[in-house]
Amino acid sequence: MSEPWTKGKVIENRHWTEALFSLRVEGPGLSFEAGQFVRIALDLKDADAGSRVARPFSFINPPEDPVLEFYGIVVPEGPLSPRLARLAPGDALYVATNPAGFLVLSEVPEARSLWLISTGTGIAPFLSMLRTEAPWKRFENVVLVHAVRYARELVYQELIREIGLKRPSLKYLTFVSRESHPASLAGRIPAAVRDGRLERAAGLELSPPSAHVMLCGNPDMLKDATAALAERGMRKHRRRNPGHITVESFW
Numbered sequence: 093m094s095e096p097w098t099k100g101k102v103i104e105n106r107h108w109t110e111a112l113f114s115l116r117v118e119g120p121g122l123s124f125e126a127g128q129f130v131r132i133a134l135d136l137k138d139a140d141a142g143s144r145v146a147r148p149f150s151f152i153n154p155p156e157d158p159v160l161e162f163y164g165i166v167v168p169e170g171p172l173s174p175r176l177a178r179l180a181p182g183d184a185l186y187v188a189t190n191p192a193g194f195l196v197l198s199e200v201p202e203a204r205s206l207w208l209i210s211t212g213t214g215i216a217p218f219l220s221m222l223r224t225e226a227p228w229k230r231f232e233n234v235v236l237v238h239a240v241r242y243a244r245e246l247v248y249q250e251l252i253r254e255i256g257l258k259r260p261s262l263k264y265l266t267f268v269s270r271e272s273h274p275a276s277l278a279g280r281i282p283a284a285v286r287d288g289r290l291e292r293a294a295g296l297e298l299s300p301p302s303a304h305v306m307l308c309g310n311p312d313m314l315k316d317a318t319a320a321l322a323e324r325g326m327r328k329h330r331r332r333n334p335g336h337i338t339v340e341s342f343w
């Protein structure tokens with residue numbers, strides 16, 4: 093493998109549910125921008141001994157925090173995530189030394205409102221961003237949207253509450269799609285974009301030129317939400333053709 097790898101040591105593996113976990117890792121000092129990801133890896137010890145399995149994970153920690161934090165879900169048939177979920181304090185893992193990714197605020201053009209819209213573990217890069225100064229200096233309003241299947245998957249409540257206390261312009265909206273949860277919107281994000289429920293819940297317009305949307309998580313959500321936003325005149329942002337939507341797909 094040509095990537096430069098360095099070793100990290102797990103200092104905590106918090107289990108939120110049977111499937112959801114957060115790893116805190118003492119590791120190398122890495123230079124990155126909030127919103128980026130890095131590849132993490134384990135060497136397989138069982139039948140596939142000899143091979144290293146690596147996957148990208150977004151940082152939850154802000155860049156200045158020396159402890160790296162990653163938020164994951166167990167994909168039962170996946171080669172890496174079930175193994176990461178089983179790591180215990182003191183265990184080692186590999187961390188690549190070259191963080192990357194374009195889901196970063198330095199790539200986002202001027203707007204009044206920043207909408208950070210996620211499903212599942214796709215909230216990770218937005219939590220890193222919200223712990224930096226950039227969103228609060230650049231945008232009048234910041235809306236964090238997190239869609240999950242079940243209410244118990246609404247993780248990092250304490251951190252989000254702390255950020256909200258410090259940054260009163262933060263609006264935090266949730267979707268719970270597979271059970272009734274009165275504090276959350278029901279159903280899926282694209283439908284709520286189309287019928288105006290998301291705008292009403294935020295009390296903000298979701299249209300150009302005032303809004304910029306960052307989408308992260310399930311690729312089907314990215315596709316369907318991009319289509320719903322396109323009906324409002326929003327298009328993908330590109331350096332050479334500025335727009336209003338920035339996306340990062342997790343698979």
Ligand SMILES: Cc1cc2nc3c(=O)[nH]c(=O)nc-3n(C[C@H](O)[C@H](O)[C@H](O)COP(=O)(O)OP(=O)(O)OC[C@H]3O[C@@H](n4cnc5c(N)ncnc54)[C@H](O)[C@@H]3O)c2cc1C
Pocket residue numbers: 129147148149150151162163164165167169170171172173174193212213214216217340341342343
């Ligand atoms: C840029 C980028 C950043 C990422 N950041 C994160 C992160 O912060 N946290 C995280 O948990 N994953 C993240 N992922 C996904 C991660 O790299 C792995 O794919 C995931 O951990 C599963 O690994 P695996 O080897 O067990 O299974 P894989 O072989 O990688 O995936 C098998 C299948 O699992 C499903 N899947 C993969 N990732 C997810 C997921 N996150 N949520 C739900 N279903 C999934 C897909 O259907 C996929 O085809 C990111 C992916 C990319 C491309």
Ligand SMILES: NC(=O)c1ccc[n+]([C@@H]2O[C@H](COP(=O)([O-])OP(=O)(O)OC[C@H]3O[C@@H](n4cnc5c(N)ncnc54)[C@H](OP(=O)(O)O)[C@@H]3O)[C@@H](O)[C@H]2O)c1
Pocket residue numbers: 111165166167168211212213239240241245267268269270279280281282310312313314316317
């Ligand atoms: N969540 C669990 O309990 C659990 C447990 C064990 C393992 N896993 C693993 O994790 C994977 C799923 O990850 P996840 O729980 O983060 O689920 P996910 O399927 O990405 O769902 C997260 C949220 O995104 C929504 N969503 C899905 N497709 C969408 C679309 N096209 N447009 C808009 N919204 C959409 C879901 O709504 P809907 O509910 O309407 O689909 C849900 O609210 C599974 O494949 C499995 O391997 C999950």
